[in-house]
Amino acid sequence: MENQIVDKLVELHEFDAPESIVKKVTLTMFDDIKKRYKGTPQEAEADRMKFEDMAPGLKPIAEKTVRWEIIKSRIINEEKIEIEDYDIAATVESQAAATKQSADVVKSHLLKNDAFVNHILSNKVISLLIDFASTNEISFDDIPQNFDHEHYDDYEDEHDLDHDHHDHEHGHHHHDHDHKH
Secondary structure, three states, rough: HHHHHHHHHHHHOOOOOOOHHHHHHHHHHHHHHHHHHOOOHHHHHOOOOOOHHHHHHHHHHHHHHHHHHHHHHHHHHOOOOOOHHHHOOOOOOOHHHHHHOOHHHHHHHHHHHHHHHHHHHHHHHHHHHHHHHHHHHOHHHHHHOOOOOOOOOHHHHHHOOOOOOOOOOOOOOOOOOOOOO
C-alpha cells in the first residue's frame, strides 16, 4: 500500500525534479548496483558496467524518487511532523540495552543519523496519508492537489529535515494499532 500511495502522489503532483539532484540520485543508484555485485561471481561483469549505459534506465526511477522526497518534505513541513519520544522509544530502549549506553546518549546518536530520522519521518508521513484516506473514505484519485509546486532551484536547502524540535502537540495522534495492507 505504501508504494501505491507514493506512486499516486507522484503521479498527481506534476513538476520537474531538479536535474542536478536527479543526476546525483542516478549516480548513487548506479554505485549501489555495482556494490551489490562485489564479492559475487558477477563482480567482473559489474566492473564493466558504465554509468552512461545504465543512466537512461535509472533516470526515471531517480526522478520519481526526487519528486517523492520533495512532496514528502512539503508534507512534513506543512503538517509540522516531528519525531516524538514515542516514535523512537522501542529503538532507543533496545539499542541502549544492546550497547550498554544510556537512553539519552542513544537517542542523541539516533537523532543525528539522517537515515534513521528520514525513515521515521517517512513512516509518519505514510501513516498520516493512510489515516487521511481511511478516515475520509476517499479514493487516491480524490486526494486534493493542494501543494504549491514550485521548481526547486536548490533542493538540498528546501529539503532540510533537520528542523527545530519543541515541546508541544501538533494535533498528530499516536495510535497503537497496525494498518491493514
